[in-house]
Amino acid sequence: MAENYPIKSDGKKGVQDAQVAVVMVPLSAQGHLNQLLHLSRLITSYNIPVHYVGATTHIRQAKFRVHGFDPVTAKNLYFHEFPTPPFENPPPNPNASNKFPNQLIPSFYATIHLREPVCSLVRQLLGVNHRRVIVIYDSMMSWVVEDVPAIPNAECYCFNSISAFHTFSCIWESRGKPLQAGTEIFEGISSNKNCATPELWELWRKQEALMRKVSSGELYNSSRVIEGLYLDLVAKENDGLNQWALGPFNPLLSEQNKNSNKHHQTLYWLDKQETNSVIYVSFGTTTSLSNEEIEELAVGLEKSMQKFIWVLRDADKGDVFAGEERRAQLPDGYEERLKGRGIIVRDWAPQLEILAHPSTGGFMSHCGWNSCMESISMGVPIAAWPMHSDQPRNSQLVTKFLKIGLIVRHWACRDELVTSEIVENAVRTLMASPEGDEMRKRASELSNVVKQSVVDGGVNREEMDSFITHITR
Numbered sequence: 276m277a278e279n280y281p282i283k284s285d286g287k288k289g290v291q292d293a294q295v296a297v298v299m300v301p302l303s304a305q306g307h308l309n310q311l312l313h314l315s316r317l318i319t320s321y322n323i324p325v326h327y328v329g330a331t332t333h334i335r336q337a338k339f340r341v342h343g344f345d346p347v348t349a350k351n352l353y354f355h356e357f358p359t360p361p362f363e364n365p366p367p368n369p370n371a372s373n374k375f376p377n378q379l380i381p382s383f384y385a386t387i388h389l390r391e392p393v394c395s396l397v398r399q400l401l402g403v404n405h406r407r408v409i410v411i412y413d414s415m416m417s418w419v420v421e422d423v424p425a426i427p428n429a430e431c432y433c434f435n436s437i438s439a440f441h442t443f444s445c446i447w448e449s450r451g452k453p454l455q456a457g458t459e460i461f462e463g464i465s466s467n468k469n470c471a472t473p474e475l476w477e478l479w480r481k482q483e484a485l486m487r488k489v490s491s492g493e494l495y496n497s498s499r500v501i502e503g504l505y506l507d508l509v510a511k512e513n514d515g516l517n518q519w520a521l522g523p524f525n526p527l528l529s530e531q532n533k534n535s536n537k538h539h540q541t542l543y544w545l546d547k548q549e550t551n552s553v554i555y556v557s558f559g560t561t562t563s564l565s566n567e568e569i570e571e572l573a574v575g576l577e578k579s580m581q582k583f584i585w586v587l588r589d590a591d592k593g594d595v596f597a598g599e600e601r602r603a604q605l606p607d608g609y610e611e612r613l614k615g616r617g618i619i620v621r622d623w624a625p626q627l628e629i630l631a632h633p634s635t636g637g638f639m640s641h642c643g644w645n646s647c648m649e650s651i652s653m654g655v656p657i658a659a660w661p662m663h664s665d666q667p668r669n670s671q672l673v674t675k676f677l678k679i680g681l682i683v684r685h686w687a688c689r690d691e692l693v694t695s696e697i698v699e700n701a702v703r704t705l706m707a708s709p710e711g712d713e714m715r716k717r718a719s720e721l722s723n724v725v726k727q728s729v730v731d732g733g734v735n736r737e738e739m740d741s742f743i744t745h746i747t748r
Contacts, residue, residue: 317521561664
């Protein structure tokens with residue numbers, strides 16, 4: 276497999292200390308499961324065993340959807356499936372006024388039942404041959420690990436699944452938007468209160484109260500070459516709490532590894548297209564478009580005359596393997612008319628490999644942080660269409676600060692229908708204009724900087740080495 280942190284020149288991988296074990300506690304949503312599974316891969320490259328825990332259905336989901344490496348064959352990576360009581364598994368509502376995936380809330384509450392199994396696992400690992408156990412938990416899983424700090428020789432580190440840019444913008448907003456260096460870019464951002472539902476905020480408040488009590492440090496799937504200023508601003512607010520930016524977690528696929536999912540139809544098709552000629556359209560696993568939105572997007576893509584791969588599927592349910600899914604309808608004769616120019620994917624797609632392919636020249640995205648990091652690391656500019664949560668502010672980072680993308684729909688206009696004309700203009704600008712070419716150039720340059728940062732002597736390699744040294748001290 277391709278590795279972000281390559282084997283050192285002496286043939287050994289960093290710190291070798293099997294006396295320390297790591298327990299990984301992800302939230303049950305796909306973007307969270309995925310990030311911590313990729314972080315597990317990085318930590319095991321230091322010959323440290325990682326124990327990845329969750330409910331049976333979510334462990335299955337994480338394994339099934341991972342791309343860039345095979346977790347089943349990874350050395351020192353162990354999966355622990357714990358039973359949880361049945362939870363409601365409603366379908367997503369594509370017509371909801373707020374795009375946040377409220378259907379996932381019951382599965383989030385079910386994670387409280389992992390509290391005792393996780394503590395038991397930590398004690399078990401300490402009782403075998405480990406002198407210390409490190410628990411890395413998603414910030415939304417604080418209630419699962421709240422008992423761990425009381426266990427001798429166990430430590431907890433909080434993983435933030437969002438950007439440092441978003442994290443600090445929330446702090447800045449809560450402090451009354453003070454004027455200070457580095458905060459100018461936040462001007463004009465809408466209130467964060469509109470980004471999720473009351474049910475999510477209630478759940479967040481329960482986690483937030485515990486977070487600082489249990490955490491010995493904070494981790495980000497980010498890089499100082501991407502977010503150095505904002506990581507520093509967050510660090511100042513955290514009163515000296517240890518902080519590491521260890522991203523990108525996703526594999527930085529080398530040429531020979533881009534074919535790891537050759538069986539997928541999209542990669543066969545991309546091989547036949549010209550360099551940078553295809554826009555990839557996907558809104559992640561937590562967004563469902565209404566029938567009207569789908570029709571406008573379909574017509575806009577057709578009018579743009581650009582080649583595309585469109586992942587057209589509803590948001591995940593709490594259990595992705597149970598129940599039926601809506602099959603969204605396209606305009607009559609659409610797929611036949613677009614044959615050869617566009618591909619519609621209605622199931623899981625290998626996003627990382629699609630973004631890594633030379634024929635992919637743009638990404639229409641919701642700007643979830645996982646997708647942002649994958650797009651940045653693969654050098655693909657973004658047509659940003661934020662839907663909820665941290666996405667509006669991630670889109671601001673991508674377009675206004677990094678300048679590797681454009682806005683499809685401004686967050687202030689979130690209640691307005693995105694028409695086919697808006698879609699057409701955004702796609703044409705990104706894929707077939709000098710402005711789009713400049714964004715592609717900047718995205719490629721940033722990708723190269725990110726890839727250099729993870730080799731020996733690079734800033735991200737040093738950051739990861741620092742974290743491993745700290746937990747194995």
